[in-house]
Amino acid sequence: xxxxxxxxxxxxxxxxxxxxxxxxxxxxxxxxxxxxxxxxxxxxxxxxxxxxxxxxxxxxxxxxxxxxxxxxxxxxxxxxxxxxxxxxxxxxxxxxxxxxxxxxxxxxxxxxxxxxxxxxxxxxxxxxxxxxxxxxxxxxxxxxxxxxxxxxxxxxxxxxxxxxxxxxxxxxxxxxxxxxxxxxxxxxxxxxxxxxxxxxxxxxxxxxxxxxxxxxxxxxxxxxxxxxxxxxxxxxxxxxxxxxxxxxxxxxxxxxxxxxxxxxxxxxxxxxxxxxxxxxxxxxxxxxxxxxxxxxxxxxxxxxxxxxxxxxxxxxxxxxxxxxxxxxxxxxxxx
Ligand SMILES: [Cu+2]
Numbered sequence: 001x002x003x004x005x006x007x008x009x010x011x012x013x014x015x016x017x018x019x020x021x022x023x024x025x026x027x028x029x030x031x032x033x034x035x036x037x038x039x040x041x042x043x044x045x046x047x048x049x050x051x052x053x054x055x056x057x058x059x060x061x062x063x064x065x066x067x068x069x070x071x072x073x074x075x076x077x078x079x080x081x082x083x084x085x086x087x088x089x090x091x092x093x094x095x096x097x098x099x100x101x102x103x104x105x106x107x108x109x110x111x112x113x114x115x116x117x118x119x120x121x122x123x124x125x126x127x128x129x130x131x132x133x134x135x136x137x138x139x140x141x142x143x144x145x146x147x148x149x150x151x152x153x154x155x156x157x158x159x160x161x162x163x164x165x166x167x168x169x170x171x172x173x174x175x176x177x178x179x180x181x182x183x184x185x186x187x188x189x190x191x192x193x194x195x196x197x198x199x200x201x202x203x204x205x206x207x208x209x210x211x212x213x214x215x216x217x218x219x220x221x222x223x224x225x226x227x228x229x230x231x232x233x234x235x236x237x238x239x240x241x242x243x244x245x246x247x248x249x250x251x252x253x254x255x256x257x258x259x260x261x262x263x264x265x266x267x268x269x270x271x272x273x274x275x276x277x278x279x280x281x282x283x284x285x286x287x288x289x290x291x292x293x294x295x296x297x298x299x300x301x302x303x304x305x306x307x308x309x310x311x312x313x314x315x316x317x318x319x320x321x322x323x324x325x326x327x328x329x330x331x332x333x334x335x
Pocket of ligand 1: 135136137181182183189194
């Protein structure tokens, strides 16, 4: 295959979290991180909890978490808004944990792809250009015609390398959705990184909040159809090294998507707090007030909460294996 991390890289990740439990391991972690002391054979140097340099990937989880791509808009004579994006698929090696490289397939050079954000009732046009060496598609969750569903054998079907296609549909329904490649084998095309979040805001918007996007994902670095690395927004422990800073008392809205391949379930748990859950973000009324939720692949929720106290609060998959292999971070609540 010649691509992706070699098996030798895997012990490196485990070395980041030596057989300590999740909470113990962190005691030596975030406060005294070192900059990427990882040798070319992928082994982390002793004494350092390495971190991935965002310059290597060309995207930074600390920015991605609050990054929304509104595309370009213009008004039709009818008064209707058309919103347009261009999305380019490209093969790209990324680093998902210090020294653990992964031959990803990306939308616009990043994993997850850009968080596309539109408003209810707009006409959306997504020009997809396949700059990858493999056939791909863009399949959106939402309401649209079969011709624009982005699956093989329907409408334009697969978009071959060098090809392009404009997916076009109305922004409906209101909620928090996503998109992903639907070429087969599907598991591979998703696991390689071809997915992203897709938000349709209500016409009147939602109440002001500090908004965050958390895409739960994982990486099968040795092609055994199991994940060796788990994360939110791709880089293992990214938010353990760089906590997500939020203000005490301010409304925080989390767009939480699970796109994890190979494992049937993922979960999200927050320490020292509870949140309101809006499944798929489609209703203004929450269905639950809790501190933990589970999601199957493709499931997503909007979560709203306020932090009453300052300090550092962990959030992680309440599946210990996932948390220890990268799916863990902190909120840092400040005044
Ligand atoms: Cu694909």
